[in-house]
Amino acid sequence: MTKVDTRLAGGTVLLPGLGFREADVLVADGRIAAVTEPGAGAEAAETVRLDGLTVLPGACDVHLHLGHGSDIARPRVPSDADTETAAAAIGGVTSFIPYVMSPTPYAPLFDELKAVTEQGARIDFGFHFVISTDEQLAELPRYIAEFGVPTAKLFMNIRGDEGKRLGLPGTDDGFLFRLLEVLRDHGGMLCPHPENIEVAWVLRDRVLAADPDGKNGLSSWNATRPPFVEADAIRRAAYFGRVVGAPVYTVHTSSGEALAAAVEQRRQGSRITIETCTHYLTHDTSTPLGAVAKVNPPLREPADREALWEGIRRGDIDTVGTDHIHRPVTSKDGGIWKAQPGFPGLDAFLPALFSEGHHRRGIPLERLAGLVTSKPADAMGLSPRKGRIAPGADADFSILDMKAKWTVERSGLATDAGYSVYEGQEMACRVVHTVVRGRFAVRDGALVDAARGTGRFVPRKLG
Numbered sequence: 001m002t003k004v005d006t007r008l009a010g011g012t013v014l015l016p017g018l019g020f021r022e023a024d025v026l027v028a029d030g031r032i033a034a035v036t037e038p039g040a041g042a043e044a045a046e047t048v049r050l051d052g053l054t055v056l057p058g059a060c061d062v063h064l065h066l067g068h069g070s071d072i073a074r075p076r077v078p079s080d081a082d083t084e085t086a087a088a089a090i091g092g093v094t095s096f097i098p099y100v101m102s103p104t105p106y107a108p109l110f111d112e113l114k115a116v117t118e119q120g121a122r123i124d125f126g127f128h129f130v131i132s133t134d135e136q137l138a139e140l141p142r143y144i145a146e147f148g149v150p151t152a153k154l155f156m157n158i159r160g161d162e163g164k165r166l167g168l169p170g171t172d173d174g175f176l177f178r179l180l181e182v183l184r185d186h187g188g189m190l191c192p193h194p195e196n197i198e199v200a201w202v203l204r205d206r207v208l209a210a211d212p213d214g215k216n217g218l219s220s221w222n223a224t225r226p227p228f229v230e231a232d233a234i235r236r237a238a239y240f241g242r243v244v245g246a247p248v249y250t251v252h253t254s255s256g257e258a259l260a261a262a263v264e265q266r267r268q269g270s271r272i273t274i275e276t277c278t279h280y281l282t283h284d285t286s287t288p289l290g291a292v293a294k295v296n297p298p299l300r301e302p303a304d305r306e307a308l309w310e311g312i313r314r315g316d317i318d319t320v321g322t323d324h325i326h327r328p329v330t331s332k333d334g335g336i337w338k339a340q341p342g343f344p345g346l347d348a349f350l351p352a353l354f355s356e357g358h359h360r361r362g363i364p365l366e367r368l369a370g371l372v373t374s375k376p377a378d379a380m381g382l383s384p385r386k387g388r389i390a391p392g393a394d395a396d397f398s399i400l401d402m403k404a405k406w407t408v409e410r411s412g413l414a415t416d417a418g419y420s421v422y423e424g425q426e427m428a429c430r431v432v433h434t435v436v437r438g439r440f441a442v443r444d445g446a447l448v449d450a451a452r453g454t455g456r457f458v459p460r461k462l463g
Contacts, residue, residue, distance in 0.1 A: 002042060004042050007024055008399075031394060055389070056369050057373040058386065058396025059092045073101040093123060099128045103168055131153065157197040157233075189462055232261075238266075252276065256308070281305065281356060355429060375387075
């Protein structure tokens with residue numbers, strides 16, 4: 001073997017089919033050249049010692065929103081990608097897939113969208129497109145075949161003028177059905193936001209009447225869109241997917257009832273991938289954060305949080321994402337009824353998941369790592385380039401000190417939202433290095449300025 005660029009030496013490496021092993025990883029031209037016994041193999045221009053550190057495949061966050069200011073539709077300037085990919089790198093993420101929203105077709109926007117994101121990005125990325133019009137539906141085969149965007153989101157909760165604040169028109173179940181047909185015919189997958197909004201409207205009016213000032217905070221918000229409205233929509237989307245013959249990826253599963261509905265559909269033959277998000281595993285309605293923690297679907301009761309962890313233990317949950325939204329904290333002003341839903345989560349992604357799941361609950365790290373590496377990469381068409389430490393794959397690594405305790409502080413955040421629901425919380429592990437295609441985006445816990453603008457768009461094709 002000729003001389004390689006980098007040897008990552010002395011770490012404990014997660015290898016596919018083998019688990020954790022003491023090994024060296026050799027990197028050349030941005031790819032993994034070899035995985036060897038310590039000290040074996042080709043010479044390297046640089047050797048990076050990782051003694052005592054855990055080397056994972058680079059994490060893939062396949063659920064977030066990359067926006068501009070209070071607008072979460074899409075990045076408008078390179079700095080939108082710069083700050084949020086910096087947050088991602090700090091959290092151990094080497095590739096992510098934001099949802100892009102527009103009421104107009106995406107083809108005229110695509111080149112600009114890709115270029116703006118690449119100019120600021122420190123990590124690699126793809127896109128999901130939100131589909132809400134017949135014009136977009138007609139263009140969808142092109143998005144899949146030409147642009148490498150095979151995943152389409154439908155907000156099942158946007159009926160009537162419910163989508164006005166996002167600039168999106170309402171749809172219905174007929175549109176859902178036709179969307180699934182196009183995805184089936186062209187190799188795509190549906191990512192539905194599942195809520196029965198008509199029932200939620202009824203409940204909202206009742207809860208508002210009972211708690212007009214929002215004194216019950218997150219509990220009142222949860223009561224307006226309870227788990228059964230989520231479970232109902234999951235059943236409908238997955239069932240229609242089964243009837244049509246299209247795969248469905250259930251985003252941000254937030255409750256035990258919703259998880260049970262998804263598992264039920266899977267057992268009946270639906271091709272379904274089940275995602276939850278970090279905050280549903282770490283927070284519930286008892287958090288003192290109030291409106292700052294308003295999100296949609298809402299944070300649930302503690303019992304739902306436990307049900308999701310049991311879903312991970314059983315293997316029912318396939319992936320974990322952040323649903324990161326980087327609106328400023330001022331978007332939370334006005335109490336629970338006026339606050340905008342969503343909050344950032346990238347900066348603490350892997351530490352939050354592993355601290356809660358591995359250190360506090362004893363779930364094997366290998367299982368948790370799969371939820372944010374190989375499984376999302378496989379589900380979203382990022383494999384074989386992403387998600388595993390194997391020769392030929394991109395040299396993407398999340399490298400952690402699994403014994404380093406630290407406290408999340410606002411001053412250490414990179415997101416331009418400027419706050420975190422994890423502020424003040426102690427983490428039991430920390431990201432030390434984040435490597436994207438052989439280049440450090442984070443080194444020794446600090447962002448690398450030279451990484452800005454090195455991230456690249458990754459076209460995807462589903463397996």
